[in-house]
Amino acid sequence: MKTRAITAFFFTIVMLASVLLGGTVFTLFYLVLSLLSLSEFYKLVKKAEVKPHLLLGYLAGLFLFGGLAARQFFNLDSKYLLLIIPAIFGVFIAELYRKEKNPFTNIGYTFLGLILVMIPFSFYYALGFIKDSEVYNFHFPLAFMLMLWASDTGAYLFGRKLGKNKLFERHSPKKTWEGFAGGVFVSVLVGLIVSFFFKEVNGFVWAGMAVLIVCFGTIGDLVESMLKRSLDVKDSGTLLPGHGGLLDRFDGLLIAAPIVFAYLYLVLY
Template sequence: MTEPAEKPGRNSQRSKRMSRDELQAQLKSRRAEIERQVRTTRAQIDQVNERIEARAGRNLLMATVFGLGLGLILVASLIFIKGIFVAFCAAIVAFATFELARALRESGRRVDVIPAVVAGVAIVGGSYLFSPSSRWIVLAAAVVFVVLWRLVAQLFESRSGGRHRLGRDLVAAVLVQLYVPFLASFAVTLVLQPEGQWWALAFLILVVAVDIGAYASGLSFGKHPMAPKISPKKTWEGFAGAGVAAVVTGVVLALLMLDTPWWVGVIFGLALLGTATLGDLTESLIKRDIGIKDISSWLPGHGGFLDRIDSMLPSAPVALAIFTVFSATGMTA
């Protein structure tokens, strides 16, 4: 007996089922291949980021994102409404002062955190409300305030380390005020001058250019440590790259933003190359003395607020001095 021939309709249905199965198999295979490629690419990117972070000491992607965000807020407040910039500056100073005071306290130095923050904000606010010459009076008042607070607090504390320890604590309290809010107050004074906002913006751009130049050059060519006992990742090759970036950026800013001769940009760039590098090394020295890597971890990829403004702090008074000498308007009393 012969088997009955299959009907044409069944053949068509079987062909359709085979076509669907083949298509699904191809889609699954393609999806698996794409997933493998994505995992491979992601692993390669992670490896690159790990190598960069191991060499540079920070997460490049997170640092870039947060840096751009903070930079846009800062530039917008600086150009459009100076009062907002002052408030923004006071907020950053408050956070940075809090970070430094807390880090010192955790290292064994009895620094009063809240009084330090209050005094720091007062110094920045005084630079905005009073004349530049009053800065020294506000600073003296802030220093007296934190010193008296520590002396009174010492009377109510059960443990005492003697005069040596008290003297060390007082020095630490004064250092916090001099290092963060006092240096930052020069930036506020600069912004309040006629056309001073452009010079403040230029000095911030220059500091960022120095940081980027040192980072890129050091990452690519760095072999010879600059200060291995203070900052092992800082190299002379990075310093040279920062110098090139500072001079080029300074000349461009002098011609296009500050309306000054090109050689003023060279002076501006080289001056801030020195101060920005000094500021970075100073904070590294403080962190090494305390025994920490970052002042805090509030800013992903950056560490803390002080880690971001360490190069700007000593650059602010130098920028104000260069503005006074070379600007068309000069400094008002």
């Protein structure tokens, strides 16, 4: 418990610093974090005797995130995103030269890492530039982070005290509908508090963002649990003592970030 608490404290400090210290730190931190998470995913699926294309997967992830950063932070032409095309189709070509029994399993898991890890992190990163593509604004990324933490806290507290009805026992036996409702309540409350400080959108929009984060963050958690159960592992990694791996900590972001970005984009534009 002590190790878990210490890790949580430093994790919180680092995450807040990554958002508050400006666009350059935000860009570099999430580029490295997303690639480390992708590496963790590829190591995880190797337990199922899958052999993803590591180099091409990393290159595709780097070009995806890097091309987005070049466009939004450095104001460069989005043509850099085209570099992802040879990396993606190179996976098929590279597999032709392998002598593997299940080639399309390797190809599929290579792409799954990009879809499940790199794309969500890219959408989360894009929240920092959603108001102005050339100017970094920490309000939306910070609010997302606070609401996600509030969701986890509310779900834990309400679930522990009131939880009786299982939410999705097959994939996550401890989650309950009562905990889910508590997560919605606490996250919406944080969203309304945020609305007093960040004026880009009104309180109803922030509250709607909170509801989406809880709903799709919970789904992301369940999807990551389903992945671990299919591979018969407890944690996605060991990088965070007492908490498991990066995917264990960011599972709520995996599906919620693209949904929230789409929601805010439609509201703002």
